[in-house]
Amino acid sequence: MRYLGVGFLLAGLLISLVYFVRNSREMNQPISIEAHKVRGNPKGPVFLTVFSDFECPFCAEVRHILDDLLKVFPDTLKIVFKHFPLSIHEFAVPAAEASECASDQGQFWAYHDLLFERIEDLYKTKNVNNVFFGLAKELKLNETQFQQCLESGVKKALVTSDKNEGKKFFVSGTPTILLNGKKVMTQNKFDYLKQEIEKSLNNE
Amino acid sequence: MNNKKEKIEILINMVGRFFIGAIFCYSGFSKLIQPIEFFEVSIHFYELVPDRFVHGIALIIPWIELIFGAYLLLGYWRKGSAGVLAGLTGIFQIVLAQALIRGLSIDECGCFGGGLVHLTLFQSFFLDTVLVLTLIRIATSDGELFSLDRLLKRG
Numbered sequence: 001m002r003y004l005g006v007g008f009l010l011a012g013l014l015i016s017l018v019y020f021v022r023n024s025r026e027m028n029q030p031i032s033i034e035a036h037k038v039r040g041n042p043k044g045p046v047f048l049t050v051f052s053d054f055e056c057p058f059c060a061e062v063r064h065i066l067d068d069l070l071k072v073f074p075d076t077l078k079i080v081f082k083h084f085p086l087s088i089h090e091f092a093v094p095a096a097e098a099s100e101c102a103s104d105q106g107q108f109w110a111y112h113d114l115l116f117e118r119i120e121d122l123y124k125t126k127n128v129n130n131v132f133f134g135l136a137k138e139l140k141l142n143e144t145q146f147q148q149c150l151e152s153g154v155k156k157a158l159v160t161s162d163k164n165e166g167k168k169f170f171v172s173g174t175p176t177i178l179l180n181g182k183k184v185m186t187q188n189k190f191d192y193l194k195q196e197i198e199k200s201l202n203n204e
Numbered sequence: 205m206n207n208k209k210e211k212i213e214i215l216i217n218m219v220g221r222f223f224i225g226a227i228f229c230y231s232g233f234s235k236l237i238q239p240i241e242f243f244e245v246s247i248h249f250y251e252l253v254p255d256r257f258v259h260g261i262a263l264i265i266p267w268i269e270l271i272f273g274a275y276l277l278l279g280y281w282r283k284g285s286a287g288v289l290a291g292l293t294g295i296f297q298i299v300l301a302q303a304l305i306r307g308l309s310i311d312e313c314g315c316f317g318g319g320l321v322h323l324t325l326f327q328s329f330f331l332d333t334v335l336v337l338t339l340i341r342i343a344t345s346d347g348e349l350f351s352l353d354r355l356l357k358r359g
Contacts, residue, residue, distance in 0.1 A: 002356065003356050006280065006352065006356060007275070007280060007281065010271075010274060010275065010278070010280060011271050014270055014271055014274055018233065018236045018237060018270070021233075021237045022236065022237050053309065055309075056309040057309070058309055059309075084311075086309055086310075086311040087311055087324070088309070088310075088311060088324070089309075170238060170242040170317065172245075172246055172249070172310070172311060172312040172313075172314045172322075173245070173246070173249040173309060173310045173311055173312070173314070174309055174311075176245055183241065184239065184241035184242055184244075184245055185241075185245075186241050186244040186245055186248060186258065186259075187248065187255060188248075
């Protein structure tokens with residue numbers, strides 16, 4: 001009896017400790033929003049932040065779900081893109097940098113879409129930069145400017161900053177979606193996300 | 205000679221108990237003090253469990269890790285606690301192995317929540333192998349030092 005009592009006492013102490021620490025911490029740090037990586041209504045009251053990786057096949061799928069959500073909530077929703085290149089993906093960082101170079105010429109989203117569609121091309125070439133240049137050419141970007149940007153590595157800091165921000169929010173894989181920079185979406189399904197957005201709008 | 209060997213074995217088991225107990229306490233605690241959704245997301249990444257079970261699993265696992273980790277650390281119900289944690293770690297290994305085989309897009313195993321320790325799937329699989337073997341050894345051996353069981357005079 002005494003033995004069991006000690007066990008319950010220990011468990012009780014641990015539960016109290018967890019609840020004490022949990023109540024003294026709150027996840028209320030604001031998430032940064034860069035205008036060039038926003039899709040939808042920039043003034044929309046609800047926003048989804050997606051931490052994504054161009055080499056991640058699930059991110060490519062989620063992109064279509066997010067597009068469908070924007071069609072359902074054209075006036076109230078905005079999507080914020082954040083880079084979270086995974087270390088297991090060899091070309092994820094240069095791909096993220098290339099998309100940032102395209103954004104200098106106002107084509108982040110066009111490049112983002114094209115990159116997701118042509119990601120397989122990266123595995124078929126010996127020089128991945130040629131693929132990035134090819135996509136830039138297809139979008140009629142200023143090739144010299146794009147090439148200089150990509151080769152200088154000037155966007156590396158921006159990509160790293162996005163990833164570090166993700167880590168602050170405990171992001172460990174892709175895609176991870178946050179609602180209004182706070183609530184973590186536990187599923188990447190259309191119906192679930194739609195329902196959560198509706199709930200958020202009703203609480204406005 | 206045998207006596208010396210026995211003492212060394214008890215000492216190794218005690219160190220193993222402290223080390224593994226602390227790992228599980230940290231792992232459970234770091235998950236429990238952050239919003240549950242983060243661990244739910246980690247579970248989703250492994251694409252193994254139906255959605256309706258994810259919340260329940262995310263709710264239970266950290267408590268098992270914390271409570272049995274603390275029991276092991278303090279040497280309370282040593283054999284049982286080591287057995288429970290060995291079973292749990294075995295399940296983790298299966299989950300990690302299938303993720304490695306399928307090449308899932310998971311950068312970090314999510315084993316320690318958003319804590320200070322970040323392990324890749326492979327690192328985590330290796331750690332779990334060491335943990336399972338040590339836990340089995342703790343669960344099947346007799347004799348102990350600095351434990352509540354000894355204090356409470358129960359094996």
